[in-house]
Amino acid sequence: MSPDDVDVLHRESSWAGVRATVLGFGVSGFAAADNLTHVGADVTALADRATAAQLEKAELLEVLGARVDIHEGATQVLPDDVDVVVTSPGFRPDSPLLQQAAARGVPVWGEVELAWRLRGPGPSGAPAPWLCVTGTNGKTTTTQMLDAILRAAGLRSVAVGNVGLPIVEAVMDPAPYDVLAVELSSFQLHYTSSMSAEAAVVLNLAEDHLDWYSGDWLGTDTGYQRYAADKARVFERVQRACVYNVADPATEDLVRDAEVVEGARAVGFTLGMPGVGMLGVVEDLLVDRAFIPERASSAAELCTLADLAPDGGTPAPHVVANALAAAALARAHGVSQEAVRDGLRGFRLDGHRIATVATVGGVRWVDDSKATNPHAAQSSLQAYDPVVWIAGGLAKGAAFDELVRSVASRLRGVVLLGRDRAVIAEALSRHAPDVRVIQIDAPDTGDAPTINGGPDLMRRVVAAAADLAVAGDTVLLAPGCASQDQFTDYGARGDLFAAAVHGLPSP
Template structure:
């Protein structure tokens, strides 16, 4: 049987008989398989492994008529008679099944591409617009800030994509949304071809996931830049990161779309920025040539007192720019940001003990994120290490060396960080904590006493007035279930407990 042309498939077309292979059975894979089955496609989902919860979902899908193969090697070969592959974002383009799809001319979509094609008319009679966020760091916080602002404005919004609800589930909701706040990773964007956001932002660009890109930073940046393709109103960029502006210059956008910068300094015309203690807008007001509109104060971003970290201010400006591009009022931006609270493990205070402040920023899973956190504290004892994902740490260490009281290193790639410290901060004391000490094999979540020993080592290095900062700059899965487990165990150890 010949392959069916799927190029025109969408929400209003028939999916009956479309032969779709779904690669991967995580959150996005299940969402794609479930909704394709609902639409009438012949779904064949494949994965190499699954959790118990995912196995239960697989059984449900099979009852609904899908075929699910979960076993080692299931993702190695593309079945015969396939019209479409929908891939989970973790699979590289050179994965065996995707290579075979390319050879046979079978289209490959990601879940985001599928979701874009499945959009339905919203309350206005047209599909609800997408406001899209990507970047190396700050994506989740910015997307959640944006969603909070949109909801404060009285809109039915949802944070979706790489955070919150899978985007396919969001667009298939029978109660239509007014607008979507969509976080997108470079992996998701790689497999997205036709999306055209109402407004989009690349927050920043720094080394991350280079193992996925075989060390090619240009390819990583190009995938990030896909978010600007087809933008209708505003391409938002980071004035302090010229690479993001260059991506805007290279983008093919809808005629009339504007470039809008955000900056922690005084904004020029067409930008959002900071004037004294105010976040202001010189992009979305008629009088922007001569004046600026107040959005909120710095204090609004730090409801518990103190100064907000610079990257929190930058995220707020980016979220505000996207919301303003959608037409949200200044008051809604202010009230939304004032009511926003960061998720756990993002520069989260844990305790102050004997004059030493302990901070959990376990979400800092790459050097750029760790650098942002480290620059908010001085002096600091830095807890770092894990899976470096091909990233280097020389620039980070060079920029924060004068702030470092000491460093505690953990994880598989700790020597990468140790090397950067020896080159750029040779006088800083470094303690390496291995797990476990009794000669047994490492266990998940670091063994029973890993974080207790990390905290003891950090306490050894710190003096009153210091901050101990868990900002690993690395992924966690070499020693922990995920970054949340790493942060929970750190916080528990600081508080003197044996478990989170």
């Protein structure tokens, strides 16, 4: 089969005889292999290793007729007879197998591209529209807020993509959805070429994943340039609205450069007073001046700030920004003001996202373990003053100078842990030299992360933070780094933090 023949494959095509190699056997890899087998393709799935649960899934796929090859080095060599490669997002373009595919002219898709091609008729007859969310930070919260709004409007919706459920599973569901709320990472977008979202947003842009965006495959671009270019793919072929962040001009630049369907609009969101064609905040109201006929002279109320703070507090600025972005996408789909209000009013943040763990001796302890890059940590830190900051882990090539410079006046003290803590320590020495810093070492035994980290390490971190904090302070776990050097994932890191806080002695 020629690349041109592969390029026109879609849900109603005959996939018989299409030789598909699936690279990786995680959540998206298994979903791709399973559904390709379902439509009749000749599937080979490759992985270097697998968990016990994944091995069980491999057996199931083999019963269904797929070939599954799991051994060290399996992902290094492209099989001889391949029409298309469907890659998991963790594989960089300079991975050996993908380089071989490029040299042989074999098309490479991601699971998102496969899902777009496999869309079937929805309840209206047409495939369910996609409302897409990307950006450096806030993607999951915004996508879940969007899903809550869509459900409040009475639509059959689901949050998919980088948020959890593979998109290909949603589009192949026998009970079709009305609309999909789609979270997309830059890795997923890199391997997506034909998607045409109904509406899309880039929430923000900051350096992240520079370990992935490195190597000769970048050519003359920097890692950040290629990262931003991949984020920009979400705006290509948008049908109704490209949503951007007024406070982040780079996101508007991406809209300006996008090739969209004729009639698609640029819609901004802002924490200030919105101009015409924007959503924003007026006093204590979130308002819409983009999707109402009288937008030139008035604004429509969507909800109040209090609707975003069910505990009676004040919502953090980035939570308000996420709500505005979600509302913009929903309004582009035609959702009512009332549904926006009801969806946001009933929404609750997932764990490990600016979650108050406890107040002990007048010190508030907050878990934002999900803040796995400097931009996310900066958003959290700017919500508190004064603050004892707990940070460190795997920096993924990111720098911390801008973050430290922007929050230095808020810092009571800093507790650092993790492999790349020196990167943060050096930024603190340059831009906050008077702030007390405590570094917590962990034994470097080469064992599993839960051995190097674990409860004892986090108890030491929390004890050090307690020594720095005084009544009225907030102790904030916003590491600005990934967790896998010392913990299983950011959730485990946050759980251990909460357990250590609850173990503090009463004052």
